[in-house]
Amino acid sequence: MKLPILGGIAALLLVALPSAALAEDLTFTLTNNSSYAVKSLFTSPADVDSWEDDVFADKYLPAGNYVEVTIGDGREQCVYDMKFVLEDDSEFIEPAVDLCAVGEYTLTDAT
Template identity: 45%
Template sequence: MTKLRFALAASAAFFCLAGIASAEDLTFTLKNGTKSVLTNFYSSPVGVNNWEDDVFGKQVLNPGESIEITIGDGRAVCKYDMKFEFEEGSDLDTTTDTQNLCELGAYTIHE
């Protein structure tokens, strides 16, 4: 009977941990491959109609620079829409893209 209780407890712990692992943070490197300052970066899971908060906050990403991005929204999804905004006066328009961030190690925004 003790072995059965141990097995049930171990199984319950495994399934709890498996649920936590599926909601891991998504991390990737974002590189600005343009000649303009990237001022805002937004992301939202595909199918969500609103953009999440600006990931940069008060930071910017200058041309040629890279930054590690972590999306820790607790969702167990991989496909995200991304929106990039550039400094005022830039020749670049706001750009959007969709990527599977679970498979993405790095992303470079180009002109």
């Protein structure tokens, strides 16, 4: 009698696992066309009120360069807020960027 119950539980797990696998890392190209190096980049889903860890950790993005950035938070999310901390410790926040739609972001002195 326990066999049909265990089989049902196994079937439920098999159905649930593929949906968990759908969450993918979000990768985009970040180009720094500003006059300053970017020493920190914090991201956060637009509907979350706190910043995630620094994407750059101990690295930085010099002016005039670009890098592929991966947000590996496991969410099925496209719209992120981004906070840039520049080498002079100034900060710039860009709210609600749909990174799936654009696939890239360019930081300039005018932004």
